[in-house]
Amino acid sequence: MNFSDTLIIAVDFDGTIVKDAYPKIGKPMLFAFETLKKLQEDGHRLILWTYRCGERLDEAVQFCKENGIEFYAVNKSFPEEEYTNDISRKINADLFIDDRNIGGFPGWGEVYHMLTDGSAQPLKEKKKGFFGLFG
16 A cells, blocks of 8 residues: 555544643644645545544534544545444544554654655554564
8 A cells, every 4th residue: 555545544633733731732833734624635535533422522523623624534444424332432444543663753854754655554454473473
């Protein structure tokens, strides 16, 4: 898969789109909304993937709308998905952008460069073994 392919990208809110100030909404991270808009213009589907729920989630979604971003889905893989206790809450996405990654959040400029230079491409196939690390 290369950057010209459409990717489904799950994006965290607190500490990633905005500075972490939970339960309040922090200030936008530098280049967050500009990068997200560019990713959408490039044809990628964005999913808001956050710990927030209820009123706090509604506030985050509204904040993003006010800043020009509407997500393909929020805390689910596609808009029509219905959550029940018998299915996984795991989001089906090609990539996850989150401040809790190993190594932390590199910043939106670096995220966009990683996507465009190919260094952040999703795995083409899953490997067997311990977390896919060992063959």
